[in-house]
Amino acid sequence: MKIAFLAFLLVLLPLSCQKSEGLGGTGSISGTITEQFYNDDYSLLIYEKPAVDEEVFIVFGTNEELGNRERTNDLGQFRFKYLYPGNYRVYFISDDSSSVLNMDVEKLYELKLDRGEDYKLGRLEKLSTLDFDEGTAMIKGVVKVIDYVDLSTYPDLVIEKTYYATEQEVYLTYNNHTFYDERIRTQTGGVFEFGGLIPGKYLIFLYSDDVTGESDKVTLEFEVSIDDLEQVVDLGEIVIEKL
Structure with a gap:
């Protein structure tokens, strides 16, 4: 009986020592x-x-x-x-x-x-x-205006003056978004810059008068692909027309 009890203790002892x-x-x-x-x-x-x-x-x-x-x-x-x-x-x-x-x-x-x-x-x-503006890339450009004499008509338009646009609205849309993501205005010298951008596809657009008279405004669109976080895309000089 003592031997059986001792054997039972030897089996039970390791089990009791196991930690959870x-x-x-x-x-x-x-x-x-x-x-x-x-x-x-x-x-x-x-x-x-x-x-x-x-x-x-x-x-x-x-x-x-x-x-x-x-x-x-x-x-x-x-x-x-x-x-x-x-x-x-x-x-x-x-x-x-x-x-x-x-x-x-x-x-x-x-x-x-x-x-x-x-x-x-x-x-x-x-x-x-990341949101579209949580990067370090940039898209920039310059907007120039061709301003026509008021009484001149298409196709015989007469240029009154040209100048770099100030306070011209420029829009940016990222990827396949259904509404524009950012709107800025040109600064002195017609300069605009969209900074802090992440890689991806962008659409830059702005409005110009429709000199043909078929509609009030026409949209100028520029598709841009940014592939690198440090990339700078210069759209150069963009010309809009004003009646």
């Missing part, structure tokens, strides 16, 4: 987060970089409450140390490319950690979006 998920063990979970910056509809990757000082969370086992939190270093790396074996959930906050509302979501990774294991999650991706 949490801190105090010799295992670890690590990974590297890269932040990818897209335009607003995720049709173009603008650039990517290590996600610095990003909060990463861990949940122990089946617990609902947060177990611990770490922040990524300058290389986007994080590491949860001193973990007991068991099941863990690691997550961080990211934009959601599948949501039309562009809401933040938890990017969740579930794993089983063995005793003393250094579990590597590898490269993880955090998504972020």
Whole structure:
């Protein structure tokens, strides 16, 4: 009877010493987060970089409450140390490319950690979006006006004077947006500049009098492609007409 009881204790003792998920063990979970910056509809990757000082969370086992939190270093790396074996959930906050509302979501990774294991999650991706004016590229140009004598008529128009337009409205539309994104006015010398732009397709447009008389105004449109964050596109001199 004593021998049987001793054997039962020897079996029960290791089980009673097993620890549940949490801190105090010799295992670890690590990974590297890269932040990818897209335009607003995720049709173009603008650039990517290590996600610095990003909060990463861990949940122990089946617990609902947060177990611990770490922040990524300058290389986007994080590491949860001193973990007991068991099941863990690691997550961080990211934009959601599948949501039309562009809401933040938890990017969740579930794993089983063995005793003393250094579990590597590898490269993880955090998504972020940029507005059209959160870059460093530029589109610029100069607007010149040909002003005709009031009583002259098409096609025998007589030029009264030419000058560089001040306070002329110029419009910018990014990508496939249905409405213009920015409107500016020309400065002294007819100069206009749209700065702080991200890569992508742009439409620059402005209005000129219709000298043929078929309509009140005509639209002058210029399609521009920006491929680099530091790119400067000069549209040169744009001529509009005024009756």
